[in-house]
Amino acid sequence: MLRVEEIHKSFDDFKAVNGANLTVEKGELVAVIGPNGSGKTTLFNLITGQLKADQGKVIFNEEDISNLPPYKICKRGIARSFQIANIFPRLTVFRNVQVSVLSQQEKSRKLFYPAEKLAVEETNSILERVGLSGMAGNTAGSLAHGDQRALEIAIALGNKPELLILDEPTAGMSPEETTATIELIKRLADSRELTILFCEHDMEVVFNAAQSIMVLHQGLTIIQGDPDQVRNSSQVQECYLGGAEPC
């Protein structure tokens, strides 16, 4: 479904992503791991068009989407959440998700019909799925951090994506919130025909949840394989889990 081929991105002299490769098959739950600064977020930004690659390709459903702007990539079926809660703070929780659903339904430019009568069922069903239906009328900026992260995922779901990319979905969460979020991600992966690509620092979470893991180190893909392969890889142990010299 998604192939990232030898992608490179530099910021001045700093090589943030330096030849990363990634394959995501339909229906998989794939994790990207790597130490801080290894280029995970940059890689996600390259896939979703927030950044333009210097070299390499991003192929989604056999189409090269490398140089498309973010909104066109989203229309192809890739939605994402961000590392820092990235919501619409002045709008209500309901409206946050509804705007996304309206965009997916190509109704964002409708001028002469009240928004409150459109995409209501779809929005409510997403809010229920992420456990925010009780807060639909609250202003998004007033939510607790954990709820804002859940809303972040709900906004992404509003696009009915084929591939959902989650950038550290549990960052800054309490242990309880982390558990709930991981359960939510597993539920989404199970209950919908949704492919999920995420990055995460909590190794326990990654090795329990993911079907495939890609290890990124200094912008370079070291290995991609199932959890056992990754766990037993001497390269990974040397370069990442042991925190030893770069290879």
Place this chain on the structure above:
Amino acid sequence: MFKDTFSLKSLILPGAIFFVLLILPPIIPRFYTYILAVIFVTALVAMSLNMVVGHGGLFQFHHGVFYGVGAYTLALMLTKTSLPIWACFVASPIIAALVGLLIGAFCVRLTRLYFGMLQISLGSLIWAIAFRWYSVTGGSDGIHGIPMPSFIGSSTSSYYFILVVIAICLMILFVIFKSPFGATLQAIRDNPDRCEAIGINVKRHQLIAIVIATFFAGIAGVLFVVVEGSVFPDLLFWVYSLEIFIMCLLGGWFTFAGPILGAAIMVSLRTFVGIYTEYWTLILGIILILLIFFLPEGVWGYVLEKLGSRPKEAIEKGSK
């Protein structure tokens, strides 16, 4: 389109206000009828600006240009062509919107302050044309004694004409405010990057908003000519654009009706305090300082907050 957005209940208060305004002219002195008409026109231009500033988050610093273009187009068409009156009235806001499209197409490539600075620059070019091209625009003198059709020839009939046009415009602006387009525009204001990531072509959406806003500014320009019977280049000067901007801040730029209040306050201050001192802007300055410290959401924003329709905590978090 109106029946989907407006319920009978929601029309009671605006309907009552409209009715009061309708019966006022025979009761109040002519001067006040004139001031009310000026407030209506100014309110429309402020509302049109607020669509892109308050609801769209764009730094539309030179909105007065489109107001002026609407006014000048009507003035020039009425004085220099023999086109039918209705054609002049319809063409003026369309020309304003086309100028909005042209300037907007350049500006939306930039963001925030750069957007605003480029708009001031491009708008100032239009002001310079109006200011210097004496043979066509009358230069710094402007155009005076513009002939008006008889049905809006008197101050009372022009008041009614303006009132009805403004009421229709406000209803259309409210429908747009409540539409998916309006909701998406507010989302863009809050977080344009997130909007791109949910599949919205932000720049195109912003450009459409600018065209709509400048169209309504053009209508306000037309109505200005109806009230004043003249045009002058100050309408296109950036200082006037700043005044309109202040009206939005004063009334409440995140609210729908705030700019009406802002326009009413500004016009009243200029008119009534201006009688006593030419330094009325000093009072405006003090009001603005107090506003920044005590009512950052504007007067109407404060009222709505007190009425409980806008949680303060959310507003504070949202403005970070």
